[in-house]
Amino acid sequence: MSITITAFERSPDGGRGLARDTRVRWALEEVGQPYGVRLLSFAAMKEPAHLALHPFGQIPTYEEGDLVLFETGSIILYIAQRYGGLLPDEENARARAITWMFAAVNSVEPPILDLVVARMVEGEKPWASERLPLVMDRIRKPLAQLSARLGAADWLDGSFSAGDLMMVSVLLRLRASGLLDEFPNLAAYVARGEARPAYQRAFAAQLAINAPRAG
């Protein structure tokens, strides 16, 4: 059965790879599964046809035969469980890798999303400059804890897993802020993720759609 995902017709980040379809592309490249992409305008994302697939009107979605999934975390977990290579076989190690997936989206990402809101949505508000340092400090806390746990290891728990894929993807959002560079082992961890051939292919695929075009 063929796999189809959805992505932005034109990503708000202009091809920096921060749209969430990059995470799903990366997982599919890691497990060696080909996939098709259906591009959506912002208007199309809010239409009933897409809301039937994704109740929150976002990208990406994942279609394979009769199966329709949304939520990047769930899609990547499904890919990891269905195709080999992104989760350990041993039951306890597998549960720990899945733990890092949840940690990425529920412990590390929320304050990072708050930074996006503070800059993009509330950037012109009178409180923006005074509030920004508070938002940054709330990101530093889990980063410091993650840095302490990672230590000198290459990956969070043994070999590269779906947990690392998700954590690297979440941390990538921070590059422009400079926060990542305050934690050299985390910056190196992210660079290690980006250096994987599967990530490179995923990044190139989204860039081919989103790179500024002539004319």
Place this chain on the structure above:
Amino acid sequence: MSITITAFERSPDGGRGLARDTRVRWALEEVGQPYGVRLLSFAAMKEPAHLALHPFGQIPTYEEGDLVLFETGSIILYIAQRYGGLLPDEENARARAITWMFAAVNSVEPPILDLVVARMVEGEKPWASERLPLVMDRIRKPLAQLSARLGAADWLDGSFSAGDLMMVSVLLRLRASGLLDEFPNLAAYVARGEARPAYQRAFAAQLAINAPRAG
């Protein structure tokens, strides 16, 4: 093998059931597994012994034999996969139920956490009153979408699942805000979750620890 979870020695919510151990207790009650609880002071949560179990210094954790897990979502998924009753058997339906778990923690909960921050952490800041309506509106958006998807159904996708357990738990945080009552089908959905005997037992167990004591 016996199961041990961690919880606050004294929950900041005074026993309203919003601390995340309630979610894990609920899952364990649904699958009928007995468990022990180790209570932790705020100081103990930041000590090396606990950080070895939970790198972000939070509760709950889950210990069963050699297995140590953190992150409520991961713990509940593990319980659901190991013991029956919280996930459908059919593969696609199972993937969809897991999707709702991720939707709860990554699409619905982040703006709700922002409301907690706006009130508890930034409640005395000069921007608090002007910013609060913006924060509330960012919660209304996914609630409206969730309400539209739920419609007149009892649960999000067929029978009650770990996805509903997590979504109800996330929405419960909103009761005091009044936001839930703007969406009657969501308020009824949450009430339906709270009425489950397993939830009642979980709630009572945390209340027994956290209820204000005489003296």
